[in-house]
Amino acid sequence: MNSQQFQTPIEYLKGVGLARAEVLKKELRIFTFEDLLKHFPYKYIDRTRFYKIKDVQPDMPYVQVLARLISKEIIGEKHTKRLVAQAKDDTGIIELVWFQSIKWVEKTLIPGKAYVLFGKPGFFNGKAQMAHPEMELYNSGAAQQRGTLTLQPAYNSTEKLKQFTLDSKGLQKLIAGLLDQHAKDIHENIPAYLLNRFKLAPRADSYRNIHFPDNAAQLxxxxxxxxxxxxxxxxxxxxxxxxxxxxxxxxxxFGTVGHYFNEFYHHKLPFELTNSQKRVLKEIRIDTQRGVQMNRLLQGDVGSGKTVVALMSMLIAIDNGFQTCIMAPTEILANQHFQTIKSLVGDDFVEVALLTGSVPQKKRRVIHEKLEDGSLKILIGTHALIEDKVRYQNLGLVVIDEQHRFGVEQRAKLWRKNIVPPHILVMTATPIPRTLAMTLYGDLDVSVINELPAGRKPIETKHFYEAQRLRMFGLMKQEITKGRQIYVVYPLIQESEKLDLKNLMDGTEIMSREFPLPQFRISVVHGKMAAADKDFEMQRFIKGETQIMVATTVIEVGVNVPNASVMIIENAERFGLSQLHQLRGRVGRGAEQSYCILMTCPKLSNDGRIRINTMVKTNNGFEIAEIDMQLRGPGNIEGTQQSGVLDLKVANLATDQELLITARKCVEDILTKDPQLALPENLLLNQPFQAKNAGLSWDKIS
Structure with a gap:
């Protein structure tokens, strides 16, 4: 595509102008010729089939009829005025009615002429009828006339656009005009050898045929x-x-593994590493010896032991004279990492500090000084770590937790904290389907921890309907008798008239009746509580002073209570799969058998049933993520919306996995042979605008 031509502002396209341009920009984010060209149809109406009038039925969504106009008449007065016409074929007569634009339509109708009629059929007084049909004069010599005898494109529009006659038909007209004027400017961007190898249609033809295909094969x-x-x-x-x-x-x-790593591994590590953890540590070790900046993504389910791997990687950095840091998206997560690492290393082994927005100024100054003189080796915090005032003596390794919550610029600030950019280890507890990882994190090397730590038992997930609530209470009492604790999670805080849901307030009341004082104690936590109250209630539960925590999804992350063995999720059908999986991960953190109870109403939608059955069937986060992507689409998976990478117009990562793998393998082969894309056959791929066409740019290292 000639990028300059297609970067022309949309107001300069014939038939648009300033007023229509404004509404196109606001409603559909169409700013340029290219944006309009890439506003693809969302469906196609089959205009290849003609119905006889006698075969028309009222329940058909739309029909196309070839008939001759035999009469037209404007009847009624003022508010009841309408245009009525009749058309016939060799099987019968159909009535055509218009209630709007009557005078204009009446002028265009010519009795005696054959028309192609298209619209939603109905019946009035036993006669076939069509209101406001689309009508085009039949041209027997143009068997392939666009929009009549072919697959007609249907475009997304809005009520505001329709006020400017930019409904689906209006947009179709603009796109047809754009292609008529500028199809010659759509230049090929894939080398001939790839077109031949993958049997790909030419680019200009493909843009024309995705909008106006003559048949299904062409489309x-x-x-x-x-x-x-x-x-x-x-x-x-x-x-x-x-x-x-x-x-x-x-x-x-990082040339040596020294005192810190060995001392921790042999004398402080309280459990045996899994084979997965050992493999990932080896991969990190190899990365940090190559003299090239490491960029590695570490995926692992909740509780799989990512933090220990991150800590041991940091100890290797410290053994080689470097400082390290962990950046987490929330104070709760930063605190959790701090507590976990402090409990593992102890007080006199290596200095660890926490830096968040809540840290007082006096303490902050001490942290800044220790960072600059190099005595502080591990700093854990939120985005406070990237403030300009925070200066390291020699930052060697940065661990970023749940990186999708940080912008590119935020991450890049950490890189600039050292003359030689630090090694980067990105961690996520949100399992990502393989194809999504290849797209969101396609420029990172990927490590996966896919084993539970030794001694952990898989969580047993059960599905109960409302009628089985007494069984649920029985299981709760049984676990509390053993000294265990229980989470009960609700989707709403207060009753909603629109949604027939159990809500937290009613739920707390029911729990209080079923589990009365003084034998039982309940904590209540929800998002509308003051932070201090929320923290007080959480601490009571963490200390074991309460046996049941009734909560909304605020406990999805950041609460680590190994003694909690049951997670009850009310109205589980209202939660997404990834959220259900994250909530389930709050239990099963000790050596005892844990349970997740999914409570639902008796009637489940098809998607709801798939989600519940998936949770009961598997604990594998990656399998769950794949099914979640199939159900919701890749753009709705947590964190992908703001990534900017998934602005795909035609491809779908949920359904085009094989094509993505093929495309990636093809790119890998090309770059292995020709990393600079300098060979004559690859010069086409090296033009600067190609990256722009992918919505990306070579020089912005993300």
Whole structure:
């Protein structure tokens, strides 16, 4: 595509103008010719079939009829005025009615002429009828006239756009005009050898045929070509960035494993590492010896032992004379990491500090001084770590937890804290489907911890309907008798008239009756409570002063109570799969058998049933994430919306997994042979605007 031509502001397209341009920008974010060209149809109406009038039925969504107009008449007065016409074929007569634009329509109708009629059929007094049909004069010589005898595109529009006659038909007209004027400016961007290898249609043809296909085969070819292009350039950007970073950013070499690592591993580590943890540590060890900046993603379910791997990686950095830090998105998570690491290393082994917005100024100054003189080796905190005042003597390793919650610029600030950029270890407890990881984190190396620590038993998940509530109470009492604690999670705080849900306030009352004082004590936590009250209630539960915590989803992250063995989720059908999985991960943190009880109403939607059955069937976060992506689509998976990477127009990561893997493998092969894209056959891929077409740019290292 000639990028300059297609970057022309939309107001300069014939038929748009300033007023229509404004509404296109506001309603559909169409700013340029390219944006309009990439406003693809969301469905196609089959205009290849003609019905005889006698075959028309009132329950049909729409029909297309070829008939001759035999009469037209305006009847009624003022508010009841309407235009009524009749058309006939060799099987019968159909009545056509208009209530709007009567005078204009009446002028265009010519009795005696054959028309193609298209619209929603109805019946009035036993006669077939069509209100406000689309009508075009039949041209027997133009068997493929666009929008009549083909698959007609349907475009997303809005009420505001319709006021400017930019309904689906209006948008179709604009796009047809754009293609008529500028199809010649859509230049090929994929080399001929790849077009031949993958049997891809030419680019200009594909853009025309995705909007105005003559048949289903032509449409499928166009979609396949544009999907491949989208995924290919996305992967080319990610892998080219990875290569650029490897050549541009040298990395500190962690040449030795010394006192800190060995002392911790042999004398302080309270459990045996799993094989998964050992494998990931080995991968990190190899990365940090190559003299190139490490960029590794560490995936692992809640409770799989990522923090220990991060700590041991930091101890290797400290053994080599470097400082380290962990950046978490919330104070709760930063506090949790701080408590976990302090409990593992003790007080006199290595200095660890916590820096969040809540840390008093006096304490903050001490932390700043110790960072600058190099005596503080591990700093844990929130985005407070990237403030300009925070200066390290020699930052060697940065661990970023749940990185999708941080912007590119925030992460880049940490890189600039050292002359040689620190090694980066990104951690996520949100299992990511493979194809999504290849897209969101396609420029990172990926490690996976897929084993539970020794002694942990898989959580047993049960599904109970409302009628089985007494069984649930029985299980709760049984666990409390053993000295265990229980979470009960509700989706809402107060009753909603729109949603027939159990709510937290009613739930607390029911629990109080079933588990009365003084034998039982209940904590209540929800998002509308003051922070101090919330913390007080959480601390009571953590200390074991209360046996039941009734809560909303505020306990999804940041609460670690190994003694809690039951998670009850009320109205579980109202939660997404990933949220259910995260909530379940709050239990099963000790050696005892833990349970997750999913309470639902008797009637479940198809998606609701799939979610509940999936939870009962598996504890595997990656399997759950795959099913979640199939149900919700990749753009709704937590953290992907703000990533900016998933602005895919044609491809769908949930359904186009094979094509993504093919595109990535193809890019890997090309860059292995020609990393600079300098060979004559690859010069087309090295044009600056190609990256722009992928919505990305080579020089912005993310």
């Amino acid at each position: 499928n070819e166009a979609i396949q070509r544009l999907k491949f292009e989208e995924l290919f350039f996305l992967q080319l950007k990610l892998l080219k960035n990875k290569l650029t970073r490897a050549s541009k950013f040298k990395g500190n070499i």
